[in-house]
Amino acid sequence: MTASAPQVSVIASASRIVSKVGSSLVTNDGKGLDREAVAHWAGQIAALRQQGKQVVLVSSGAIAEGMARLGWDKRPTSMHELQAAAAVGQMGLAQAYEVAFAKHNLRTAQILLTHEDLADRQRYLNARSTLFALLRLGVVPIVNENDTVATDEIAVGDNDTLGALVTNLIEADALIILTDQRGLYESDPRKNPAAKFVAHACAGDLSLEAMAGGTGSGIGKGGMLTKILAAKRAARSGAHTVIASGREQDVMVRLAAGECIGSELRAELPVLSARKQWMADHLRMRGQLVLDAGATRALIEEGKSLLPIGVKEVRGEFEPGDVVACIDPSGKECARGLVNYSASDARRIMGQPSTKIADILGSVSETELMHRDNLIILD
Ligand SMILES: Nc1ncnc2c1ncn2[C@@H]1O[C@H](COP(=O)(O)OP(=O)(O)O)[C@@H](O)[C@H]1O
């Protein structure tokens, strides 16, 4: 399970870093913005910039800060109240970061994203170009989910996942997840104070997922599981992850100096190209193609394209160019990719040989439903 013990933190050699801070840290366990902590992170990020490293900060805390500002001591359950709290709290977050970074002569920029923004290829490319432009300008981008519009359908859901998506979006070398624990333990240290600490492991190691309990604070959303899954996601673009305590003195600067702090989850998975990574990072898809055994084998074992003849059922509504899931006969998603036909046309040609497409639809745009160059196989 554990990788060989590193001598030097992976952060030392990272030149582009995404750092994520959780709600419990930013708002001191929901008691209002911890401006002192914010000032410390700003100072550390300023120091990293001085070393020539580019840093994007993903910060949670809008809902927790909004709750504090509105005088609510219990997290509301209604979506609209959560969204209202986030809208109130985001003002405080943006202001606190702006003030803290200005002390180091650094400008900040607010980036609010949803899953839908990252799933749409053009908006994804726009977000990427904007982030690169900001980094070139020496600005520190501060990212959060756009909670005002993020209902379940278009939400990323938690900022650990958002941190990984941003890591992949800008092809960062590393993701630092700062939380209220020293890092990952073999079980939740709040429930089991004797739990063993995991100093290093391979991102994507399945045994890690069993270690994670729920959230500790009641303020945060993700808990440790979303951090472990974020590390796995980031590893797909070759980025290493460190989960560490945001309360550890100068944690980011010391990591950059090579000190091993927290849990280091190394990227040792095969790296996907940026375009394939974009497909892999779709959290929700517009539709599914249910494959028969022969088509599943052709895709997974023979590296072939998907032809209409191997599709038994088309689920959902999609257009050509959308990312669609391929479901194997056991019901598991085995691949995903850009589909060449709309859902209604796919329904008409499924189960048919490609030679019949013209007769059925009146014309042929592609003989494949999904071309092998436009699909990824999932494990
Ligand atoms: N195996 C584990 N190792 C460490 N922390 C864990 C583990 N399982 C669950 N947790 C809990 O996850 C919490 C951190 O997640 P969360 O509250 O969502 O924080 P954040 O706001 O930083 O995202 C910790 O306080 C801890 O109680």
Ligand SMILES: N[C@@H](CCC(=O)OP(=O)(O)O)C(=O)O
């Ligand atoms: N967008 C939400 C983030 C929710 C979230 O993921 O929180 P956390 O688990 O503390 O990172 C907010 O700012 O409150």
